[in-house]
Amino acid sequence: MAEKDGDENKVAKQDQLPADKTQTVDSTSGTTQDASHEVQQELVPSDARELEVVDVREGAFGVRGTGDTSGYGGLTRPVMMPGAAQPPFGGWFDEVHDRLQTLTDSHDDRVIEKVVVDRGELTFFIRRHALLEVVTHLRNDDALRFEFCSSISGVHFPHESGRELHVVYHLLSMTHRRRIRLEVTCPDDDPHVPSVVSIYPTADWHERETWDFFGIQFDGHPALTRILMPDDWQGHPQRKDYPLGGIPVEYKGGTIPSPEHRRSYS
Amino acid sequence: MTTVNDPYAGTTESTEGPVFTVTGQDWDSVDASVVEGDRIVVNMGPQHPSTHGVLRLVLEIDGETVRDARPGIGYLHTGIEKNMEFRTWTQGVTFCTRMDYVAPFSNEAAYVAAVEKLLEIEDQVPEKAKIIRVLMLELNRISSHLVCIATGGMEIGALTVMTCGFRDRELILDCFEMISGLRMNHAYFRPGGVAQDLPAGAIEKLHSTVRLLKERLPEYAALCNANPIFKGRLKGVGHLDLAGCLALGLSGPVLRATGYDWDLRRTQPYWGYETYDFDVVTWDEPDAYGRFRVRLEEMWQSLRIVEQATERLAVMEGEPVMVADKKIAWPAQLSVGADGQGNSAEHIRHIMGESMEALIHHFKIVTEGFRVPAGQAYAAIEAPRGEIGCHAVSDGGTRPYRVHFRDPSFVNLQGTSVMSEGGMLSDVIVAIASIDPVMGGVDR
Incomplete structure (x- = not known):
């Protein structure tokens, strides 16, 4: 499993994108290129790098499937982490x-x-x-x-x-x-x-x-046990699929949802 | 997992193996024939006045000698890192300042340094904001070391040291209150600068505080340095040499007491520390006494930096304390209104009466926050207890994707076992006090 190639994953990730959005983004020019134009990449200066898509977000404000008519529901934003650099790296x-x-x-x-x-x-x-x-x-x-x-x-x-x-x-x-x-x-x-x-x-x-x-x-850890959570805790709290919890707060007749359920812009 | 034949294991079965509850009152269930020697397991804490907070120690003692010491932590875990993932980047400061509550500015400093690195605005942070940060960090170092010496003294029965320490810390908290509005949990450092400028009269206040501290600090040296009881309790206790410190990741005064002058303010300076005149304090005995002396002298060095920073700030009146970029800077300055602290009346008049765009901008930046380009950064600050690091990961959104703090107390506490095993039970207290862990930071 450890041998799994990073490139394979990248391809797999791009497969999940709509076909017309399969692209790589060049960090220096900010323009999008078709993935097939590999030749062009050789002309890019050596400090340029390919960004790596780790997630694709859709819509805005955390709204999902509510028949959003604002137009923001159609937004698609790939989450791209800085990708691999090529030597020389400098210094x-x-x-x-x-x-x-x-x-x-x-x-x-x-x-x-x-x-x-x-x-x-x-x-x-x-x-x-x-x-x-x-x-x-x-x-x-x-x-x-x-x-x-x-x-x-x-x-x-x-x-x-x-x-x-x-x-x-x-x-x-x-x-x-x-x-x-x-x-x-x-x-x-x-x-x-x-x-x-x-x-x-x-x-x-x-x-x-x-x-x-x-x-x-x-x-190989000598005693891999829980350290901050109680020993009998279920689940691993910092994972993204683990909820934050919390309850709505009422104040002067209004109800404020818990932080997890508030509008999200990310 | 195979069943372990352990006389101390409880009867509860789980898929992970036997469960050790260590809650006591289980003499009946211990199979005496399997237990070797006369060892007793003592559960010390988490509610014990001498364990420096809610720290639990599971000690295996043979008479008065500690054979095995295991710290148990997590009793103050509040999920700060998880909570920060659900707030804006600016709101994160309000959470992380509560970790190590004795040195809140260090927490804020590590966090804003990491965020500024992610935003790539380190060069745009105004000079005055950096000087105020240095000033607050160094005042905080003094107040933190005072608490360390005070509580450390109290735990070995030196009550006078405790009353003196908290008395002098109060002077510094008064300065904090005047400048940031709060005695603790300030949330004063913000990505891009500090929350607000120094109030009128702050420079005079700082001058008088420094003057008073210069009179008071020699008292600790006079009271403790050559005190035979104090030396008797501290000397040779909690020994940990340089190799041990590096292997276990200990930093700060514990590391410097081994004679190694590693101080991030000097070795990897940030915010202009290279321009201040101060000495890195070391000691040649890596024990509790050496750490005490390092802290004592560090307070003097911090006082020197405070004086220099105050001098610089005295001639910088009116200069900005927040980045000029309106897309990052908090839109309003605070001011003291008739009902206490609040938004500046001028700003409210502007956004409510003059400019709709300004109102929209204010609303967006306050509720939505600013976006931080995707990537990760690690920033390290020399906190009073050692290196506090912040690893911040952004997914390009308005909230941190992940923030992790390398808290010095958490790491340094790993030295407990090696410092206490083989020593006397009473020396465990001294060893822990010399590490000076703050459980809010350990458990986060």
Whole structure:
């Protein structure tokens, strides 16, 4: 499952779009191109990247299927995350990337699925089977030396089929004063990611929290139990399909719905 | 999962294996023949006056010696991160300020730094807003360290330290109240700047507070530094060296007490910290006493930064404190009306009587909020307890898609076991007090 290719998913995602909306968007020009015009992409400067569609939203104000006559019901907005960048990335980003590739002995996408450079931050999408190998090198190698694991948490993208759950690692190199982010994805029906507790003991509670809130199982964790929710809690609250809860509030005759049921603009 | 033959396991069966409730009063169900030695499991907290909040400790003790210490957390979990996904980006500040309630400005700082990174407006935040933020963060560092020393002292029986600490913290809370309107839970930092400008008389107030603090701070040194009882309780307790700190992810005064001068204000400066004159405080004994001394000296260094920031602000009257971009900036400034705090009468007159477009804009930005381009960002701030990080993910909407806080208390608390195991039961209290966890931040 871990070998599942990112491109496959992208294709699968685009299949869900209406046929006339199958397109890629070039971040620099802002124009849309037909996906078949692959040749054009070679002319784009190297810092340009393809954005990745993770979700498609329709309508506005959170209204669904009410016979909306405002015209907003016809809105379609793809949610696009910054996509893969191509080397050179600039600055020390290349040093880290090249060193990591050398150490893991891979110049295909067997280990590093893709590299995202966005807002001055470097993100490596790591295949989950290679995670332990990668973090071991990241911590131990002199040129990398990410000795401090700041944070581990999860993000749930329910519409990214096959890679719904993301685990995000923020590593800090105190030696070189650098920060990087690792991202590992796993499908909802196989929520397993190797535990990095053996490399970063601090990951213990972070991984427990991520299990607690997202239901991601960290294989090899010494005691993967709930940490913030009660031990007998049902469900994993930070997942997008888990409701916020809350009750409507009455005030001076009017009723204000709970935050979850208020008008949404997202 | 296979059945574990554990004498402490309860009788409740579940698919995950045996359930350990550790609620006590279960002597009858413990199979005495399987238990080795004379160990007793003591449940300390979550309602215990010395555990620094609703922290629960499951201690396995052998006489007075702690053999196994396991912290149990989650008693103050309020779902702040989940709630923030259902509010606008601006409203998020109001939630996250409540996490670590002893250092609320650090929470706000990490959050707005992450949002500003996502919006790519870091360079557009006005200079004055950055200086006010630094000022508030450093005042907050002093008040937070005062609480740490005060409650830490109280927990070992030094009541005078407690009364002094809370007395002096009150001075700083008065400044907070004057500037932000609230003593705690300020929601004062906003994406793009701060909620409002300094009120009239703030500079004078800051001057007099700094003057008073300079008189009061030496009292702690005089009372504690060479006090044989104080040293006897703190020295050599809760030892954790540099390698242990890095492995377990501990940062802040605990890390600096090992002698490593890691301070994000110096190593990865933000908001102009590189332009202030201050020293990073370290100590060469990584124990509770060393951490106390680091905090004591850090208050002096923060005071230096406060003085410099006050000087700079004194000549910046009338300069903007919010980004110029009207699509992000909160439309109205607050003002003090006849009935207390409220919107500025001038702004209300403008939107209600003069410009319909201004009214629409006000309505849209307040109810709908601004959109943040899709992507993710991580921002780290040096909080009084260590690195507080905010990982914010946007899907391009008006609400955060996901916000996660790396709270220093949460991570530092992992050091409890290694600091207390093998020591005396009474030293567990000292070790935890030296970590200074705030459970609001741990549990979020």
